[in-house]
Amino acid sequence: xxxxxxxxxxxxxxxxxxxxxxxxxxxxxxxxxxxxxxxxxxxxxxxxxxxxxxxxxxxxxxxxxxxxxxxxxxxxxxxxxxxxxxxxxxxxxxxxxxxxxxxxxxxxxxxxxxxxxxxxxxxxxxxxxxxxxxxxxxxxxxxxxxxxxxxxxxxxxxxxxxxxxxxxxxxxxxxxxxxxxxxxxxxxxxxxxxxxxxxxxxxxxxxxxxxxxxxxxxxxxxxxxxxxxxxxxxxxxxxxxxxxxxxxxxxxxxxxxxxxxxxxxxxxxxxxxxxxxxxxxxxxxxxxxxxxxxxxxxxxxxxxxxxxxxxxxxxxxxxxxxxxxxxxxxxxxxxxxxxxxxxxxxxxxxxxxxxxxxxxxxxxxxxxxxxxxxxxxxxxxxxxxxxxxxxxxxxxxxxxxxxxxxxxxxxx
Numbered sequence: 001x002x003x004x005x006x007x008x009x010x011x012x013x014x015x016x017x018x019x020x021x022x023x024x025x026x027x028x029x030x031x032x033x034x035x036x037x038x039x040x041x042x043x044x045x046x047x048x049x050x051x052x053x054x055x056x057x058x059x060x061x062x063x064x065x066x067x068x069x070x071x072x073x074x075x076x077x078x079x080x081x082x083x084x085x086x087x088x089x090x091x092x093x094x095x096x097x098x099x100x101x102x103x104x105x106x107x108x109x110x111x112x113x114x115x116x117x118x119x120x121x122x123x124x125x126x127x128x129x130x131x132x133x134x135x136x137x138x139x140x141x142x143x144x145x146x147x148x149x150x151x152x153x154x155x156x157x158x159x160x161x162x163x164x165x166x167x168x169x170x171x172x173x174x175x176x177x178x179x180x181x182x183x184x185x186x187x188x189x190x191x192x193x194x195x196x197x198x199x200x201x202x203x204x205x206x207x208x209x210x211x212x213x214x215x216x217x218x219x220x221x222x223x224x225x226x227x228x229x230x231x232x233x234x235x236x237x238x239x240x241x242x243x244x245x246x247x248x249x250x251x252x253x254x255x256x257x258x259x260x261x262x263x264x265x266x267x268x269x270x271x272x273x274x275x276x277x278x279x280x281x282x283x284x285x286x287x288x289x290x291x292x293x294x295x296x297x298x299x300x301x302x303x304x305x306x307x308x309x310x311x312x313x314x315x316x317x318x319x320x321x322x323x324x325x326x327x328x329x330x331x332x333x334x335x336x337x338x339x340x341x342x343x344x345x346x347x348x349x350x351x352x353x354x355x356x357x358x359x360x361x362x363x364x365x366x367x368x369x370x371x372x373x374x375x376x377x378x379x380x381x382x383x384x385x386x387x388x389x390x391x392x393x394x395x396x397x398x399x400x401x402x403x404x405x406x407x408x409x410x411x412x
Contacts, residue, residue: 012064013066013281014266020047020074021044024079025113029116031116037328040273043272047272053300054278054295055088059090059094060300068101069247070105071247073106077123085134102148102164157203158242164187165181181211188231204288207241212246213225214258219391233261236263248267252292252402256400276314290405353372353392353395
């Protein structure tokens with residue numbers, strides 16, 4: 001049996017939602033700036049440089065593999081996918097596997113555009129065939145392929161299964177990408193076949209897809225959780241899948257299973273926004289450990305490259321983008337709250353709760369939750385914005401550590 005690694009190098013670096021747009025697709029003009037201002041908190045200006053720096057970190061630390069769980073491109077531009085593949089190309093020569101699966105923005109996205117001066121123009125979309133060519137190294141490691149889904153034998157103890165959970169047509173699209181995801185009956189049959197083979201081989205299963213296995217927020221879940229997640233959860237429970245890793249929701253959150261399915265899921269935050277998060281998975285024969293990290297690109301850049309970054313600290317820059325996006329989405333708030341002091345108190349409060357949820361730090365103690373709910377800002381929201389209360393409470397419902405996961409795995 002062929003394994004990806006036969007060594008004791010059992011570490012895997014995990015990213016999601018890099019949303020790269022190639023520099024050649026815009027001139028930083030008015031059309032691009034308008035689009036950037038509505039990009040839901042993503043950094044579109046420095047992702048290429050950040051990913052180059054990340055690759056340098058990977059080459060220095062030499063994990064066995066790097067995985068991206070979808071939305072590699074901003075809106076499915078072929079040139080962006082080719083650029084990202086070029087950035088990660090040095091991994092192959094270093095013997096580090098590069099394993100990717102598409103997200104809902106990657107294949108036949110009708111929003112694929114290039115931006116020059118005042119206008120945006122059609123840009124070539126990515127077909128499934130092109131995806132396989134661009135990211136050929138991922139599929140070269142496969143022991144089984146089903147469309148854009150595939151599986152690999154990581155080592156004698158672990159099988160990785162990568163599943164395309166996205167919905168798209170057979171031809172280029174003229175409309176927005178479909179947010180929700182679903183697995184077909186044929187896909188579920190292939191998945192069960194893979195699960196069963198892993199069981200025969202006495203391998204633990206790690207499952208990777210773009211959409212979520214569980215609801216990671218009680219209010220914001222439509223289009224994020226897989227449409228037929230219940231069917232997949234049944235299979236995960238039946239075959240005792242060790243862990244699921246996903247993205248899509250852009251929030252760092254861990255669900256440790258439930259009475260229906262004991263398989264834990266890590267939803268990774270978007271690398272293109274918030275704290276520029278990534279994860280490290282450490283796989284041992286009888287245990288799996290995941291740790292979330294925030295990437296600092298500075299040590300991996302030349303002085304000339306550093307001069308290209310914003311003058312402020314880069315993580316402060318990301319935080320500012322995040323807050324500006326939230327405030328634009330809540331522009332209606334100024335019509336509701338006329339008092340400037342009350343408005344600032346409420347918006348700062350909501351920004352803080354949102355930020356903590358997206359970076360996976362909403363695991364407040366019972367004392368902290370009591371303090372938040374008794375705060376003047378929360379009381380103002382409850383009094384003047386009762387419709388917001390359920391959303392804020394959903395951010396306070398988190399009751400687990402979303403930075404770290406360690407589980408024992410038992411041979412089947």
